[in-house]
Amino acid sequence: MAGLLAVAVAVSPTHTAAAGSPGPATPPTGTPYLPAPTGPHPVGITSLHLTDESRQDPWVPRAGPRELMVSLWYPAKSRGERRVQYMTPKESELLLKGHQITSVPYDSFSKPRTNAYTDVQPVGGRHPLVLLSPGFTWYRTSLSALAEELASRGYVVASIDHTYENFATTFPDGRVITCATCNGEIEDFDKLVVDSRARDVSFVLDELLGRRGTLIDPSRIAMAGMSIGGASVGETMLTDPRVLAGANLDGTMFKPLAESGLSRPFMFFTQNADDATLNRDWRRLTGWKRWLKVTGAVHASFADHDTLSQQMGLDFGSKLAGTRSVEITRAYVAAFFDRHLRNRPQPLLERPSRHYPEVGFCTPEQKPCH
Template identity: 40%
Template structure:
């Protein structure tokens, strides 16, 4: 059912598995219930479109027989009102069938974004998003939609064969090709290094492609991207990907890691641009040597926060969706902590938006200056 792999997934050292093992419980005989994502709070309507991108300069790192690296990315952006266009589904049909088998009694969420809506005019900062190891680009949709509703263009990336399932426009499905553990010494470190290198290369390729017009983008979207103001957010291994990408590509000017262990050469080289660390309850640099090492070599603005009563998977949409499916709180506590899911989303949205506003949007604000009575769940660490 749900938590077959949760004991692995809650670790801050990234491990594949969780999303592929999520199954919604059956409600057979009951009326169908649709799960819902929190509504974004910004003033803008949202559009979204998926991009199929092919990197012909390298083979797939997980399946070398595939001579090119194929990726799916998704662009979320402030849009003109377009009620005639359909709301985009939360996940692709194949991934939806994986986690919500037919006849379960549930319908997966629709997003708040209209598929292919024309963009609002203007030049807008860009935020890249990388999910956790073994997770999919849609895992942080609640935060992604919030940023888009406040004027950012967000590009989420599926890391093929690292994600449990990636569906391409022609119906082909790429499943995880991460090798099963054998227990060999150093195996986990080598696996993480391989995944990190693949993810950084994926991200830089996506950024390269965004730097030139894309025919698949709806009217006005490409012209609205201000790639001179590009940031990156990642959860778990996606957070390490954000930091390592910043080291290797100066086009990324600010980054945030949501509860992921750090790895890569950035641990010794450091960064001279803004970086945010957000940990779950009990995860901080006092207990994570990788965070301590990374913190010591940061030369730009830096901030460490901790979300009280949260768990490693509190930084995903599952924190609000699984309780709607009737999963008992005690079955979720190891992976998600005890924080209320919608409140967790609200707090994360506020601080990630404030970080983007300060370092990409040119709006200072005061939320990042110290603890806030409005958000007592967020702890500032010295």
Template identity: 40%
Template sequence: MAVFTRRDCLITGVAAAAAAVFPGASVAVGRPRAGLPVGRPRAGLRGTGPVRLTLPAPTGAYPVGVTSLRLVDGRRRDPWVAERPYRELMVSVRYPACAVGGHSRAPQMLPGEAAAFDDWSNFSEVIPKGTVDWGATRTYAHLDAPAARPGGRPRGFPVVLYSPGAGDPRTFGSTLCDELASRGYAVVSIDHTYEAPGVEFPDGRVARTRMQEEVRKTQGNPAQIVALLRKLTAVRVADTRFVLDELGRPGALPGALRRVLELRAVGMFGQSGGGFTAAQAMHDDRRIKAAVNLDGVMGYTQDDFDPANPSTVGMEGLDRPLLLMGVEGHNHRTVPSWKAVWEHSSGWHRDLTLAGAAHASFTDAQWMVPQVARKAGLPRKDVEKLVGTVVPERSVAAQRAYVTAFFDRWLRGQGTDSGLLDGPSGRFPEVRFVW
């Protein structure tokens, strides 16, 4: 563990209809989905009150700080709420901190976000309302802690953007975001407003999801469903590019924090629809140098194995590094959208399978759902439906290792992974390479 002194510091001041349109997402087993499921809550589980959950501590040398920002794009009307003449986003910026004493650990979700998540989420089909106190979970990022100086890195800490799965909040990737920040990255997680269950703004307003309404508008028409999937991805990419613009705009970030961000070394990762967003955003914006897609289909289709309606990242590929990581049976040999990106890409690319994982294994659910099972009696079949059979500690360790190794290699130019990305490793037998 590194030791930091004060002189190293820089002070930083839908119902079932939706499932037909967006099958998969977090509740799908073994499917790299971009979509968003909605299911009916089951009968209450055992217990006398909502259970409280924890997240795993990061393993890097740095303690982690976090600050949240409200960003307003006055040049773009909100695509989901026509009467709003601007697009409003919330992002969290995690960063290496030098001291966290006196700075409380940030909640995974703010109260309004937790209430919205409890009312409707990708997990409502399996975890009934009121089972979990979603607002009680704490991350390992400390609110507004002073940022560390990037010792040995005169340009600052590389920046990694995070986009969550469709219908998930930005906070449901806290495990990997905390880990990357503890290893010397500035991690910017993005909430896609009116898609996430609830986005809470500094004045207390909570923008709740509009996805159920959007799904109803399609009336099950295939062409309208494809159009909605295209719009969903286009909005996410536009959000991402706007956030990048803002990170480079003077005054957008607290001054001390802005000075430690290296915006010439930007990567992006995401799960499900967020993985698709990462790849598509890198295709569209050359500021993004490397991307990781965690189990996200990369075409506008309801069926992973349908080659119809490909994306431009699929048709044209990528000339920069891309890491694919998915569940068993879904890889560039079996999923047409992954195959298209693979065959058309001239940049470095790898395809990894995490054995025993399910779709939500690539979110905080991997660590949290087994706790729900132990504390509230969630049946094993439901646990496996959400997070598979992989041991949570092994799944989290593997994701941390491979995602960090990828960004170390391509944003820092450091080959410190002992060949982890070059072939199978005895350290992680759960991870298989698909050539």
């Protein structure tokens, strides 16, 4: 690939499926799909295999240096011939078995139709970067709908598989690493995983800026995370000043923010429920901040799995029908990054919207939300 994507970095073959090729029908609507992104650019994707030689793996030290897989979405000049596969059949199997879901075929999560193409040229220039950290046991692909949307709007997006913290991480040599932290036996795991993820993110950022610097604007970097990935956003910002803004997508703050506070822009984007840890840390956010609650959402609504599960005929209690969870998350998270990385006014973040009546503006002192 020409341009920056040709630099010497360990790039794994990305799993692909023929553009538009259908998989086996799944109830109730046929082949599951991610909604098309709304930005002006086609979306490209590649995978990176990165090794942090300065750090032993925190969960399995005998494994040696910390290894990570990263998906990198970017605005492309044109569409390609092959779309990326959502995940492999083996990854799908381990995910469904891990969550003890037996009512759909084990390869079901390898079937969704994505909107990102492999082997396509990036749009020239330097772009703002958003780093993504998924929920515990979930894969980096679980935030694909958000990543595709941001890339279509001109962002570079890097989503990280935190090895040994999910049901499967697949490396280019064929190794499939399973979850070493899922047995609940690690003391103070909630705090340790937040620290570890912050280090993972900073390492990935070092690699991206060092090897792909002509694609990324180092003055415009932000982060979003879902669930425990969201809990790690604040810690990352406290330890890495390069990350200028952060969005926590329905993540309990397992490790408190420092009492001295965090002065950079921050957003809680959550279910319509109370969380004492967010109440506590809301007061420690001393800069621009918002707390938006989504009525009808469940935990999975802040990743792809709400809309995909509904398409597969699975019911986890969400009241956001069809692709609504994706539409809401894309709109508000993109507005947040446009506001703070591009300095573009965003009325959506200033007042309730008739287009998104599910979303309320909240503070711990203000109940109910408006």
